[in-house]
Amino acid sequence: MDRQQLAQAILLGVGGQGNIVRLENCMTRVRLTVRDEAQLALDKLKGLPGVSGYVKQGEQHQLIVGPGRAAQVVESMQTLMSGAPAQAQPVDTAARTKAEAKARYKAPMSDALRQLANVFIPLIPAFIASGLITGIVNILKRPDIVGDFAVQNPNLLGLMGIFGSAVFAIMNILVGVNAAKVYGGSMAMGGVMAGILSSPQLAQIELFGEHLQPGRGGVIAVLLVVALMCWIEKRLRSWLPGSLELILNPLLTTLIAGTVAIVALQPLGGWISDAIAHGATLAIDKGGLLVGAILSGAFLPLVLTGLHQGLVPIHVELVQAHGFNALLPILSMAGVGQVGAAIAVLMKTRNARLKQMIKGALPVGLLGIGEPLIFGVTLPLGRPFLAACLGGAVGGALISYWKVSTVITFGLSGLPLAFTMVSGKVMLYLAGYLITVIAGFLFTWLIGFKDPEE
Secondary structure (H helix, E strand, O other), rough: OOOOHHHHHHHHOOOOOHHHEEEEEEEOEEEEEOOOOHHHHHHHOOOOOOOOOOEEEEEEEEEEEOOHHHHHHHHHHHHHOOOOOOOOOOOHHHHHHHHHHHHHHHHHHHHHHHHHHHHHHHHHHHHHHHHHEEEEEEEHHOOOHHHHHHHHHHOOOOOOOHHHHHHHHHHHHHHHHHHHHHHHOOOHHHHHHHHHOOOEEEEEOEEOOOEOOOOHHHHHHEEEHHHHHHHHHHHHHHHHOHHHHHHHHHHHHHHHHHHHHHHHHHHHHHHHHHHHHHHHHHHHHHHHHHHHHHHOOOOOHHHHHHHHHHHHHHHHHHHHHHHHHHHHHHHHHHHHHHHHHHHHHHHHHHHHHHHHHHHHHHHHHOOOOOOHHOOOOOOHHHHHHHHHHHHHHHHHHHHOOOOOOOOOOOOOOOHHHHHOOOOHHHHHHHHHHHHHHHHHHHHHHHOOOOOOOO
């Protein structure tokens, strides 16, 4: 199917545009929230050519269609929906009651972490660009690889260095704007709050006998302050008369939230930030093989529960605190184990459709997009998913033992992540990658699986 045909088929499978409450996409998934789940033809949707997997998180249905293609399919669906009149859909009362009950009693931690991740997801393209450019600069600075290129082209490397580090110079502002959007506040005010915490002029002000520290607490402090700002802004919007709200709301919100931020939330954010950065670094440095194996081996089960989203601020804090991230290379081995497991399944299965799915998903799996392999191959088969996790644990243990680190927060994985490694660690990362593929393959080959019928 081309993207237009796939868009039409998905619309039919979800009960038409009138049944769609919300439609969006991430890098690899078409994400839908519907009014009446009884109208979903899930078996038909899962079997569509081009759909390599299905996931449900809360009330959201997610169809995995691949990197880049997700945005194209959603765009085509939106075009189709805008060109046809919306039709009212009958609502199954029992289904709605059931959905409302699930929404009411589901674990609050899942929603909170999903909101937290949504603050950083829009920044992924910037992180990817920054990491790749920084990796290229590191390579160009090595005389054993490119000779005296750095000596002959200092201005070029200087400019590339600026390109690679720009996202970190405005990181707090970007997080403040996105956090305000996620928490339902004014995005400009979110940027203002982050700007207050990051202002260099703070260093000239003394409070309680100590000089203030610009940027203290990093993104943790920004998240705390913007959350407070949004709460205050919403309350004032409901309390103030309409004629005064436009003027007094931003004024009072800035004064109140800014004061609480400087006096309490920025120091609190600083303590939390330091604890996260030092704790994660200590665990990786001292834990060695065992900690690496646990982190990588348990990461994909964590992804399935949605709890992995809570790690996003930790990645950011590690880079802000130390200039490198030792956690991301370890966790990336979890997806690499899936590649080895999928190769083993490809060699053993007699199912033609499964073979075709693996052949289509392996290239993007090598590039770090593991969802088609996970949800389309290893997880449905059961034992290969476990074997892949064991393979990932082997790789995570080695990466931790070798102290491999990257210069980016998150956004890349697989082979492309090698370009972002700190100097001297590229070959060790690639060695860990290869060993993890082999381990995932061997575990899957030994544990085996039940070959699905045609």
